[in-house]
Amino acid sequence: MADKIYEEIQNTQLDEIYSKPYDPELAEKLFNPQKPMENRITDIGPPHYAQFFPPEIKKNYGKWKSHEIVQPGVIKYTSETGDVVYAVRVGTPRLITSDYIREVCDIADKYCGGYVRWTTRNNIEFHVTDEEKLRALLDDLKSRKHPGGSYKFPVGGTGASVTNIVHTQGWIHCHTPAIDASGVVKSVMDELFEYFGSHKLPAQVRVALACCLNMCGAVHCSDIAILGIHRKPPLIEDDRLQYVCEIPLVVAACPLGAIKPATVEINGEKKKTVRVNKERCMFCGNCYTMCPAMPLADHEGDGIAILVGGKISNRISPPKFSKLVIPYLPNEPPRWPTVVKTVKKILETYAQHARKYERLGEWAERIGWEKFFELCEIPFTDKSIDDYRLAYDTYRTSLHFKFTSHVEPM
Amino acid sequence: MADKIYEEIQNTQLDEIYSKPYDPELAEKLFNPQKPMENRITDIGPPHYAQFFPPEIKKNYGKWKSHEIVQPGVIKYTSETGDVVYAVRVGTPRLITSDYIREVCDIADKYCGGYVRWTTRNNIEFHVTDEEKLRALLDDLKSRKHPGGSYKFPVGGTGASVTNIVHTQGWIHCHTPAIDASGVVKSVMDELFEYFGSHKLPAQVRVALACCLNMCGAVHCSDIAILGIHRKPPLIEDDRLQYVCEIPLVVAACPLGAIKPATVEINGEKKKTVRVNKERCMFCGNCYTMCPAMPLADHEGDGIAILVGGKISNRISPPKFSKLVIPYLPNEPPRWPTVVKTVKKILETYAQHARKYERLGEWAERIGWEKFFELCEIPFTDKSIDDYRLAYDTYRTSLHFKFTSHVEPM
Amino acid sequence: MADIKKHDTPTVDELKSGPWPSFVDDIYSYAEKHQKQSCFDLMGQLELSYKHKETHWKHGGIVGVFGYGGGVIGRYSDQQEKFPAIWAFHTIRVNQPASKWYHTSLLRKLCEMWDHRGSGLFNFHGSTGDAVLLGTVTEQLEPVFFDLTHQFNMDLGGSGSNLRTPSCCVGKARCEWSCLDTQAICYDLTMTYQDELHRPAFPYKFKFKISGCPNDCVAAIARADCSIIGTWIDDIQIDQEAVRAYVGGELKPNAGAHSDRDWGPFDIQKEVIDLCPTQCMYWDEKEKKLYINNKECNRCMHCINVMPEALRPGKETGATILMGAKAPILEGAQLSTVIVPFMRMEPPYDTLKELIDKVWDFWMENGKNRERVGEIMQRVGLNRFITDILGLKPIPQHVREPRSNPYVFWKEEEVPGGWERDLAEFRKRHPA
């Protein structure tokens, strides 16, 4: 069976359609708003993956034997066939322009036979088969800079490094964010840059950012997570609400049942609306997702929570959730200095104390979270004490704790 | 300050009241039902503990240096003062008669200057200060038997043993039990007897029994717990309920909100009563605790659940809850053979596989619960999968499991 | 005593054999000797239960002694004709002396009293710790109480929605590890709270248990709404000589607790160092010296348990105060949660009592009927319980780990500008 897949892969050729020039007028010719079904093609799904495999990847599909990270960002793969492939990983800001992609294409055409891939964390990987090309490629990548001086294609993100920050839309595109995404990521990565291009850490450190509690990404399972939060209950636009929201759905949307239907009189007119029991609101924003007339965003209220210690892999310890260690940091565009400083402090404290192979969360659990707070000099607050549905399981129901500076003997 | 307590202890003398003979008529003389406050003494609390300390205990209070279990059931304590005390621990059925206590007193008077103590697990401890007395005492204890041949005072319960089973009232005295207590305990201890008087196990094994879900004891944190359970929803005595129960309290008593108020007509008379949504009943018995007109006990429904792996001490791992591994075993008086066999099998499987110092729950966690089920040959059922309030935290959210015989590749 | 009626109890009689002390033999011997009808009836009813596989005790029944709201559990047989001597068979919970030392003079006298006024049966002891007198009739309750108070200087224990009889481990009386005067604390609390113990004014029961060290021999952490467990804040005391004696095989590891099985020679690395949960120990094989990084130790007791001649708790001792343990009814079982990591425990224990008062005040005002402290802690949230109700500083020791969900309840005063916002202003910035 596996052979069949191998065979299929070998037989898949690059679709000729891509070599045909783009026709900017075709769509208008084919699409007839009066007869929308005319010429419509649907449900064809994505192009078959195998056509984009470079020849050496195709040939060695399923035959890889081993790999070696020859330097940060460069992984050498060896096949049972004896073939060798170097993957060169470069960081990107994810939010990119077509010109940037064209530059990627220039490089891929020059060194990689026109093939290129993106990783699951928004890095790009170029593949070459010999060392000479590898050197040339690396030099080339290094030379490409934006006018402001930033690297276009920094090499790194492998091994015990900080790889690219998985992130979200922020103020660039979303309607519910508490914070920006791309700007914070740029600020943090500028500061952690040396850790992207090196293997100095005890283990890989996955940093993620989400701009609201919806957490588009894997913020909830990241070594270090930067999370946009609201802290003010929704505004309620009484005069508009009944026209733009389905009240029963809004009421049902609140996980805490804090929303109740209500009727108000505005200029003598009765309006159906809702009321929020503000004491019970935990600022999750789910009501706003359901109802445009209940915005939460607020420049004074919004900010950033830091969660740490999550992981995904099953290596040594099972996957874990990130834990909220700092409930609020100020929202400081354009450079978010407090967040940047805090993330770096956590990262470097971890780097200094953890053992080889030990992920951030494993380290914190080994030394005890009280030690984590002490070493990272993070003030502990009541906000880190869970009071949601599974809270009990986080209580300290043993005498297994250490006497850190937090303990004032009574 | 500690010195003050030491001093106080030295100065406390045995209350003379105990040497005065019991006057069986005094109460009737003092108590006047017409004037209940007359001669009434209240709120005097328990007698001061220190008066019951034997002299060597008093003197060495707070000065103990070390101990050694010289043989199962015999602990030698050495004080900084050079004093030595041997504590001899004997098992009891806890449910005892005054004649049994008198026999204890005979022994204590003969060997221990009249002092004796009970442990937190219903064993008795006799204290002697020299080896000769110790030998005589041990011989004496061994010689005392009940007519049926059982030992009155078996010596053991120390170290890596099965000590006394903490248990409850059962059919001897309680109104809510699903099972008997004393009879099951006797049956189990008869079978585990060799483990009471020896140090063969990897660590201490605490067995506990409770006759209903109220769990009077520490069943919820025991290495092996025997728990009486109901499996039929309460009967509802419509004609009586409103007279003997407060309906709002009954309704509120159900943790799952399965009880609703209702009205029925009996012989043309309207009666307030309740109805139980049987599908939502989990047989906790809390309604019966609040309302005599809702009995759960049933000879076909009731039986025994086995929970294992709990612990109390903070040694190595934190205290843990026991886990339900067998949801139901039949209720088989007078000897409960299935329960006895099952408990023994679990104990001996543990004894065979665990490491030194490893408690049952620590062993099961180390090898994985799937292995526990396999090794103990316990069929796994859906009943062991939690579906109560904190259930999610027990789901297997990782790839960390072993391929035991349970896995049938799909 | 008139005619004694004995019942056939073939099933129950099967519990006479076997090595473990037979309560059946004991009870029958006693019944025969004293010609106790209630004991014969009890066995008769037990036989019936063994046949029916159902209890034959009726539901509850509120009885007690004047002025007390607890201490007696009312119990009536549902087989009143068959077993008239146990038609009523109440238990009386007698507050035991702390850590359950007795003198035979007390015990013998108690036996006499109970032969006279009750069934002659006891539970020594009840799970909470009381000396339980098992089975008497309503008319005997006041006499028993008068006897106890006048002839024994003893008093009743708790039952119902009140403070339950506190209990403790043997502590410094006979244990080298005790960091607390367990009996003194137990006695002091019992005496201080006599009113709470005897007059139910709580939403539900409340239990204190006191263990001298983290081995927790009274199972406080699992069974007490307030668990007081001894600990130390300085360094484990080491006698290096004795450590070497263990390593050399001269001393038996764990005081001989494993004597009946050959576990091989003692291996300090494997048996102590590697099992230390915080990995804070180091055995220098060359120097033959044991090092403990006490700052990292979580005082689990393992190393001390294994080498009692060599290691001892530190000298600066006190208690960790935990709260909220309970059995499963209703919300599921709870272990107690750390509230105060370290409290010095010296009479009159004012710091502790102030804390207790705060808990009780809050609970009595806000607790629902039959809501344990552990449950109200969960309901209001551990964070609010610690800060708002107890006025303590939240510290990481309160939790095993920080929350993983982001659902923080901010308070209005914590947020600049508060929660009142001007909708018009907002819409000026953000047209809909």
Added chain:
Amino acid sequence: MADIKKHDTPTVDELKSGPWPSFVDDIYSYAEKHQKQSCFDLMGQLELSYKHKETHWKHGGIVGVFGYGGGVIGRYSDQQEKFPAIWAFHTIRVNQPASKWYHTSLLRKLCEMWDHRGSGLFNFHGSTGDAVLLGTVTEQLEPVFFDLTHQFNMDLGGSGSNLRTPSCCVGKARCEWSCLDTQAICYDLTMTYQDELHRPAFPYKFKFKISGCPNDCVAAIARADCSIIGTWIDDIQIDQEAVRAYVGGELKPNAGAHSDRDWGPFDIQKEVIDLCPTQCMYWDEKEKKLYINNKECNRCMHCINVMPEALRPGKETGATILMGAKAPILEGAQLSTVIVPFMRMEPPYDTLKELIDKVWDFWMENGKNRERVGEIMQRVGLNRFITDILGLKPIPQHVREPRSNPYVFWKEEEVPGGWERDLAEFRKRHPA
């Protein structure tokens, strides 16, 4: 394009400096070169957000292409006068090729299309995995769709309450550890469920992610309602020669992942054996041989990660199927839960699809609005989900540990005599 209006963006401009690729520089370079008003406006609006610290995008807006219920996220600026070129700025989610390999011919053509019809901005890629075209107006949606389908043989990805674009790790294409044909599975599922992907009929979103091994490089266990993760059921393959090479220092541990710090010479005992979570490995220092007790191994990957030249997953490979992962809204985040410990994965993956069908049927019938599969699993109970809904046998692999509360829901048919009882009979045995 008429007059281009540029905005002052001093704050945003501060993001041009620093070593990490600047999206601001990229966008401005592009905007200048192509004279793209929408890009200038986007930066202008971002500047405003940096000043206001609030988003300037309006709430939602349902737009799409005919016959599809997803794939497009409607977005409108609330600053329509200031930034007219982004008054509408919808994103289009284009279903990426599995594991995101591309040929430049596709990419260049896509750039041309998007320069023409949209902002020229992309997210490469979205968090779910789509190639996201960022920003166009409503009128361009159909033309983009026609372009994609006619000129690219590409299609839209998911959004809304439907199947979301499946995604996978690089798998066998370039990873020696992959136990699955991740791309083949991803592609097959995507093609099989085109209807579910494009026409919302679910209570809420549903995600598939496929990782080739337990390292889980696509974060399936945290982010996919159905997480398909490769594993093996036989023995880890060992090349003892290579093991010795690691021990001898000839090979770099963990393929060189720790190269920039001096962690000392490789110590197989400390770095592998002692860290193995099941303690099932043994290094025979004399024999120079590594032993693995594979029955005890839980396939965590650690040893393989450390010694990739020496160790490899077994040969009998398949997938563990887990379900229920999701972000925190509403009930709190969930990781996926093991449903099938081992499933062979060969096309056409019928066993998997039958399972999926059962889940969807049940969820579509019983799921509440916006209830994820993970939440309904919790609501009905994992035990019932496994047995009643999926018809699978409950096994211990489904749970990390058995329940600790005793609150079992017995079914009537499981209890002899059923639940109907005769009250009169009961009272005959037990007079009230």
